[in-house]
Amino acid sequence: RYLMRHRHTTPFEMCELKLHLRLPMDCWRQWIRHRTASVNEYSTRYSLAIDAAQTTASDQWRLQASSNRQGSEGFLEHDKGKIFSVREHELHELARTVYNERIEAGLAREQARKDLPLSTYTEAYWKTNLHNLLHFLALRMESHAQLEIRTYASTIGSEIVRRWVPMVWDAFNDYMFHAMELSKQEIDIISRLQAGDADGAWDIAVQYGFLPPKGETIKFNLERGEIEKKLEQLGIRPPWLE
Incomplete structure (x- = not known):
């Protein structure tokens, strides 16, 4: 092991x-x-x-x-x-x-x-x-x-x-x-969410190109979709899906 x-x-x-x-x-x-x-x-x-x-x-x-x-x-x-x-x-x-x-x-x-x-x-x-x-x-x-x-x-x-x-x-x-591998970007976003900083997590997602700036239409993004699936496994709901 x-x-x-x-x-x-x-x-x-x-x-x-x-x-x-x-x-x-x-x-x-x-x-x-x-x-x-x-x-x-x-x-x-x-x-x-x-x-x-x-x-x-x-x-x-x-x-x-x-x-x-x-x-x-x-x-x-x-x-x-x-x-x-x-x-x-x-x-x-x-x-x-x-x-x-x-x-x-x-x-x-x-x-x-x-x-x-x-x-x-x-x-x-x-x-x-x-x-x-x-x-x-x-x-x-x-x-x-x-x-x-x-x-x-x-x-x-x-x-x-x-x-x-x-x-x-x-x-x-x-x-x-059955394990999960996290990228640096994913760790940054999860850390913000775990700290209760939803706005900070959103800003990081924008910084990495996973999301558009607030107020703009959210379009399909493959990497963001992968992050969302990992967050779902961890029981965390990303703020942009609220």
């Missing part, structure tokens, strides 16, 4: 884990962005593409988030979602049929695969050390991560890491995943 608390990461780098993954290609694209692992992926240039694709239940089609261009919020109505699930099935069937026709015609696998959808499953061996794995989990278990990769990450954390290194898992949750 001391090592985790004070970010002494070298001992965690001595622990290694190799996972055999099976996941859709669109999820794998996000996963492989973490360039701190050794990877050996199933090759559809050498082998036939895996005959499986991720499907979406009619009540699981998510709507585009209004405040986050790469996020989702809420679900499409079941009746409308049913239409998209049927179309999804038709698309998968067509893509697989065309792929199989190309293979049977003797076309090269490296070319026959090019129209398979991103929902097609791939497999990979993924080897990483504990330090980098925890960093991966901190990012991909977080609520803003895409649901599909968040589900994988949460399962790895709760079902594998927790059993493998239980003390590290508890320390990770206490000092990293």
Whole structure:
């Protein structure tokens, strides 16, 4: 716990884990962005593409988030979602049929695969050390991560890491995943609010560009939104929301 608390990461780098993954290609694209692992992926240039694709239940089609261009919020109505699930099935069937026709015609696998959808499953061996794995989990278990990769990450954390290194898992949750990191600006604002100086907190927010001067229209500010979420966790209501 001391090592985790004070970010002494070298001992965690001595622990290694190799996972055999099976996941859709669109999820794998996000996963492989973490360039701190050794990877050996199933090759559809050498082998036939895996005959499986991720499907979406009619009540699981998510709507585009209004405040986050790469996020989702809420679900499409079941009746409308049913239409998209049927179309999804038709698309998968067509893509697989065309792929199989190309293979049977003797076309090269490296070319026959090019129209398979991103929902097609791939497999990979993924080897990483504990330090980098925890960093991966901190990012991909977080609520803003895409649901599909968040589900994988949460399962790895709760079902594998927790059993493998239980003390590290508890320390990770206490000092990293469920902890809060504060910037200098955030500390300045919180200090003023805790001292009962709401005007001073407002002035600091203006000074740092999080708010316009009093009397002007308050517009969207990403960093201010992050501060507001942290204040909410601490049970503090910022004066500009009154």
